[in-house]
Amino acid sequence: MIYTVTLNPSIDYVVQLPKLNLDEVNRLETSYKFPGGKGINVSRILRELGYANQAWGFLGGFTGEFVSDKLNQLNLDSHFTKIADDTRINVKLKADQETELNAAGPKITKAEKQVFVSQFDELKENDVVIFSGSVPSSLPKTFYFDLIQKVKERHAEYAVDTAGEALKKTLPTHPVVVKPNNHELADLFGVELNSLAEIKKYGQKLIAMGAQNVMISMAGDGGMLVTKDHCYRSAAPKGTVQNSVGAGDSMLAGFTGTFDATHDPVESFRYGLACGSATAFSADIATKAKIDEILPQIKIEEF
Numbered sequence: 001m002i003y004t005v006t007l008n009p010s011i012d013y014v015v016q017l018p019k020l021n022l023d024e025v026n027r028l029e030t031s032y033k034f035p036g037g038k039g040i041n042v043s044r045i046l047r048e049l050g051y052a053n054q055a056w057g058f059l060g061g062f063t064g065e066f067v068s069d070k071l072n073q074l075n076l077d078s079h080f081t082k083i084a085d086d087t088r089i090n091v092k093l094k095a096d097q098e099t100e101l102n103a104a105g106p107k108i109t110k111a112e113k114q115v116f117v118s119q120f121d122e123l124k125e126n127d128v129v130i131f132s133g134s135v136p137s138s139l140p141k142t143f144y145f146d147l148i149q150k151v152k153e154r155h156a157e158y159a160v161d162t163a164g165e166a167l168k169k170t171l172p173t174h175p176v177v178v179k180p181n182n183h184e185l186a187d188l189f190g191v192e193l194n195s196l197a198e199i200k201k202y203g204q205k206l207i208a209m210g211a212q213n214v215m216i217s218m219a220g221d222g223g224m225l226v227t228k229d230h231c232y233r234s235a236a237p238k239g240t241v242q243n244s245v246g247a248g249d250s251m252l253a254g255f256t257g258t259f260d261a262t263h264d265p266v267e268s269f270r271y272g273l274a275c276g277s278a279t280a281f282s283a284d285i286a287t288k289a290k291i292d293e294i295l296p297q298i299k300i301e302e303f
């Protein structure tokens with residue numbers, strides 16, 4: 001079974017207008033509300049691909065009710081810990097440029113945290129836990145790392161989509177896959193990455209530090225997969241970008257779900273790339289039909 005962890009879910013309020021004028025009232029052309037949060041996006045794609053999974057995390061208040069109702073409507077299996085404070089609202093502004101305003105997140109009490117942590121006792125050998133997204137500021141900075149210790153005690157596997165020191169700290173515990181984007185990879189080492197060869201070199205460093213697979217996302221430039229003995233690269237298929245929010249989560253879902261089922265890194269990378277682009281070319285998180293349409297366009301080569 002695959003479990004996704006979204007410590008800080010959101011309502012994603014996506015607003016579209018031709019141009020943002022600061023210091024003025026701006027009238028929106030369209031606006032949508034989606035259930036958001038990285039792990040929730042991962043769960044939605046896993047479900048589209050037919051992989052049984054359950055979404056975990058914290059939800060509370062009227063905003064939490066909205067997210068919960070939407071997940072029920074999507075028939076998503078979920079088990080969120082109820083909290084007293086309100087789940088956050090993140091604003092995604094699509095104008096001449098894309099701007100995201102992500103809130104810090106709700107207060108989580110000690111008792112609520114305890115209820116959530118006890119869920120990890122349910123894990124079994126060979127389960128996979130996917131940790132994605134920010135940690136609300138009321139939780140300790142080491143929270144992912146502490147949860148990973150629980151996953152390892154239960155002999156389950158895990159994947160992680162986080163950045164900076166939190167990512168570095170998890171590498172020696174051998175995550176199945178980590179998915180930095182090229183900018184996060186550069187920031188991690190305080191360097192600029194100007195070529196695919198450099199991206200490969202720093203991806204290999206993450207392998208040397210303990211990751212089992214390193215998938216580097218590069219938005220419209222496609223992606224790279226670094227394994228212990230190989231490196232694979234693919235450009236992105238062409239299409240009209242509608243809303244790239246969640247493309248990285250979709251990529252992680254495609255890879256991890258396929259890898260759990262097949263243990264084939266190239267096939268998993270293929271699904272990761274197709275899911276990422278399918279979401280970028282959709283208004284919301286991609287559907288199975290969109291993923292199937294993109295899959296034949298993915299061309300992977302050894303690099």
Ligand SMILES: Nc1ncnc2c1ncn2[C@@H]1O[C@H](COP(=O)(O)OP(=O)(O)OP(=O)(O)O)[C@@H](O)[C@H]1O
Binds near residue numbers: 216248280
């Ligand atoms: N404009 C695009 N055209 C085609 N494919 C795209 C585009 N944007 C993203 N993708 C696909 O989705 C993958 C993940 O996207 P991206 O690199 O933006 O992830 P990310 O930085 O983690 O994004 P986010 O945090 O918004 O989910 C890319 O590696 C690529 O395969």
Ligand SMILES: O=P(O)(O)OC[C@@]1(O)O[C@H](CO)[C@@H](O)[C@@H]1O
Binds near residue numbers: 012038090102
């Ligand atoms: O603030 P975080 O947790 O880093 O990211 C949250 C978020 O931007 O990530 C998803 C897209 O990847 C959105 O659904 C959500 O709003």
